[in-house]
Amino acid sequence: MALMSVxxxxxxxxxxxxxxxxxxxxxxxxxxxxxxxxLLANRSQPxxxxxxxxxxxxRAADIVETPSRLRVIGESxxxxxxxxxxxxxxxxxxxxxxVLPEGTDTVVIxxxxxxxxxxxxxxxxxxALRNVRKAGCDFAKGAPGLSAGHRITARDMMxxxxxxxxxxxxxRRPRVALVQTGDELVMPGRGTGADSExxxxxxxxxxxxxxxxxxxxxxxxxxxxxxxxxxxxxRQAMDGGVDILVSSGGASVGDHDLMxxxxxxxQVELEVHKxxxxxxxxxxxxxxxxxxxxxxxxxxxxxxxxxxxxLAPLIRALQGETAPTYRTVPARLGCDMPANDWRMDFMRxxxxxxxxxGLLATPLPxxxxxxxxxxxxxxxxxxxxxxxxxxxxxxxxxxxxFQD
Ligand code: AMP
Ligand code: MG
Numbered sequence: 001m002a003l004m005s006v007x008x009x010x011x012x013x014x015x016x017x018x019x020x021x022x023x024x025x026x027x028x029x030x031x032x033x034x035x036x037x038x039l040l041a042n043r044s045q046p047x048x049x050x051x052x053x054x055x056x057x058x059r060a061a062d063i064v065e066t067p068s069r070l071r072v073i074g075e076s077x078x079x080x081x082x083x084x085x086x087x088x089x090x091x092x093x094x095x096x097x098x099v100l101p102e103g104t105d106t107v108v109i110x111x112x113x114x115x116x117x118x119x120x121x122x123x124x125x126x127x128a129l130r131n132v133r134k135a136g137c138d139f140a141k142g143a144p145g146l147s148a149g150h151r152i153t154a155r156d157m158m159x160x161x162x163x164x165x166x167x168x169x170x171x172r173r174p175r176v177a178l179v180q181t182g183d184e185l186v187m188p189g190r191g192t193g194a195d196s197e198x199x200x201x202x203x204x205x206x207x208x209x210x211x212x213x214x215x216x217x218x219x220x221x222x223x224x225x226x227x228x229x230x231x232x233x234x235r236q237a238m239d240g241g242v243d244i245l246v247s248s249g250g251a252s253v254g255d256h257d258l259m260x261x262x263x264x265x266x267q268v269e270l271e272v273h274k275x276x277x278x279x280x281x282x283x284x285x286x287x288x289x290x291x292x293x294x295x296x297x298x299x300x301x302x303x304x305x306x307x308x309x310x311l312a313p314l315i316r317a318l319q320g321e322t323a324p325t326y327r328t329v330p331a332r333l334g335c336d337m338p339a340n341d342w343r344m345d346f347m348r349x350x351x352x353x354x355x356x357x358g359l360l361a362t363p364l365p366x367x368x369x370x371x372x373x374x375x376x377x378x379x380x381x382x383x384x385x386x387x388x389x390x391x392x393x394x395x396x397x398x399x400x401x402f403q404d
Contacts (some may be wrong), residue, residue, distance in 0.1 A: 002231050003276040005386065006309065006344045010325060012271045013285045013294070014313035020174060020243070024167040027160050030152045032214055033170035035318035039146040042164035044136040049100040051076070053131040056113055057094040057104040059086065060128035067121045076101050091120055100132060107131035149322035151214075171319035176215040176311075177235045177242040178203045181249040181259065182298060185222045201372060202248040202296070202303040209307045212403065213315035215244070225250060230262035235281050238266075243318060245291060246311060249298030251282040259295045260284060266306065268293050276386055278343040279369035280306040299369040303380065305346050308400065328383055328398035332393055334362030340388040348378035349399065361399045364371030378402070 013252035043049035043108060052056065062070055070091040076082040078097035086103035094100070094107055109131060113320040139145060145163050146156055152170070160168055176245045191197045200222060207217045220236060223229045230250070237245040250259040263270060263286055280304035284295030294311055296303045309326050316324035332354055347363040354360045361382045364374050380399040391397070 002342075003274050003281070004272060006275060006277050008278075009094060009272045009275045009283065009285070010310065013292075013310045014317040014324055017314075017317045020172040020229065020318050022169045023172050024169055026167055027157055027165055030157055030160065030168050030170060031154060032212075032252045033152050033168075033173075034214065034316070034321045035146055035148050035150050035152065036169040036171050036320060037148050038144055039160060039163065039168060041139045041141055041143050041145050044141045046133050046135060047139040048135050049105075050133045050135075051094045051096055051098050051100060051107045051131060053107055054095050055107050055109040055111075055131065056091045057082075057086065057098075057101050058091040058106050058108055058126075059088065059104055059105040059133065059308055062091070063106070063122050063126055064091060066125045067123060069119055069121045072115075072224040073116045073118050074101075103130055105132065107345060124191065124385050125302050133256050137158040147322075149320050151321055153314075159383070173214055173216045174315050174318040175241060176210045176217050176244045176246060176315065177240065178206055178210075179230075179237075179245065179247045180222045181225060181230060181247055182222070183225045183256070184248045185249075186243050188223065201300050202298070204344060205300070205304045206248070206296075206311065208248055208404065209304070209312050210246075210315055213312040215315045218242075225256040225258055227258050227262055227265070228317045230258050231266055234266045234268065234293070236279065237293075242291060244311070244314060245293045246296060247293070247309075248296045248303045251284055251295050251297045253282075263293060276343045277306075277309075278345045279367075280309070281343065283310065285310070297369075300372050301348070301369040301375050304375060309346070310380070325349055326400055327358070328400055331359035331361040331380075331382075331397055331399045333382075333393050333395045333397050334360040337363075337384070337388075337391045339390045339397075340384045340386065342386050344386045345384040346381040347384060348374050349380050349382035350377070351399070353380040359399065 029115050073090045074082045074169050075093040076098040076282045077095045081099040082092050082101040086101045092101050094328045108126045159195045167362050180200050180203050186197045208252045210217050220233055250257045268286040268288040270286040277282055282297045283306050286293050349361045349363045352360045382399050
C-alpha cells in the first residue's frame with residue numbers, strides 16, 4: 001500500500017484549523033506573536049502638515065523671486081506649534097517635526113536663507129510645497145496597517161505603536177507538552193555512564209523549534225517503554241489543557257514501540273500513521289477533543305526534521321498565521337544526484353555561493369537519521385521529491401533554511 005504523501009499529511013496536521021482564542025498584549029511584548037484582527041491606524045501620521053527640515057515656514061507665493069525678504073513673526077518647534085496665522089510677507093522660524101503654521105505651505109531650508117534681526121532673506125530658490133510632510137502621508141486615520149494572521153516583527157511593533165496602539169490582539173500561545181519515550185534515555189548529566197544509556201537530545205531541539213514558532217513549552221520528561229506510563233503522560237496532557245502533545249520515540253512497529261497502542265487506548269484517533277518521508281517515516285498524528293498529538297520517531301534527525309515540517313507549521317496554524325507551511329528557497333544542486341525512491345527526502349546539506357548571487361546545496365555524505373553531528377553541521381535541508389529523477393550538478397532545487 002502506498003504511504004501517505006508529505007503534502008497530504010501536512011494538510012491533515014496543519015491544514016485549515018480554527019485559531020486559538022485572542023488575547024491582548026502590550027505592544028512591547030508583541031514580537032513574534034500573530035495578529036488576531038486587522039489593526040487600523042487610530043490616528044493619522046503625521047497628524048498635520050509638518051516640516052521635514054530646519055528653516056523657515058513661508059507662503060510659496062511669497063518666495064517666487066530670489067532673493068525674497070519676509071518678516072519673521074514667531075517660531076514653530078516640534079511639540080510647540082506657532083499659535084497664530086502667517087500672512088503675506090510673513091514667515092516663521094521652523095524646525096524638523098514642527099507643525100506648519102496656518103497660512104504657510106513650504107519650508108525654505110536654513111542653508112538657503114540669511115537673517116538680519118526679524119527679517120529673513122532667501123538666498124536660493126525653493127520650489128512650492130518643498131520640505132513638507134503632508135498630513136497622513138505615512139498612514140491616514142482608519143487605514144489598515146497590519147493584517148490578521150500576520151506575525152509581528154520589530155518593524156511592525158514600531159508601526160503599531162505609531163498607529164497609537166498600546167495593546168494589540170494576538171492569538172493565545174499554543175501550549176505544547178513534550179514527552180520522550182525510551183528505557184534507554186537519561187537526561188544530560190544524569191546518566192550512570194552505562195553503554196546502554198542514550199542521552200536525551202530530541203526535546204531540546206523540539207522545545208526551541210516550538211518556542212520560535214510561538215508556543216509555550218512544558219517538558220513532561222522521560223517516560224519508560226511501558227504502556228501504562230505512556231498512557232498516563234497522554235492523560236496528563238489532556239487534563240493539563242495542552243494543545244499539542246509531542247512525543248518522540250516508540251513510533252515504529254517493534255515490541256517496545258508503544259506510542260500507537262497507547263494513543264489507541266486513550267481514544268486518540270490517528271489521522272496520520274506512516275508517511276512517504278525520509279527521515280521520519282513512522283510519524284503519527286491524531287486528535288482527541290482539543291488535544292492534538294504528534295508522535296515523532298525517536299531518531300534525533302527524524303524528530304527534528306519532523307518538528308520543522310509538521311510541529312512548527314501546526315503551531316503557526318493554531319495562531320491563525322497565514323501560509324503556515326514550511327518555507328523553501330531556490331538553490332541549485334552542488335553535485336550530481338541519483339534518482340530518488342518513493343519517499344520524499346529532506347537531506348542535510350551545506351550551502352555555498354554559486355558565484356552568481358545564488359546558492360549551491362550539497363548534501364553531506366552520510367545521511368543516517370541518528371547522526372546529530374551531521375545535522376548540526378548542515379546549513380539547510382535539501383528537498384528531493386518522491387520519485388525525483390537523477391539530476392546533474394547545477395539543476396535548480398529547493399532548500400529549507402534552518403532558522404536558528
Ligand atoms: P525509537 O523511535 O524509540 O525506536 O528510537 C529510535 C532511536 O532514537 C533509538 O536509538 C533511541 O535511542 C533514539 N532516541 C529515542 N528518543 C530519543 C531522544 N529523546 N533523544 C535522543 N535519542 C532518542
Ligand atoms: Mg524506543
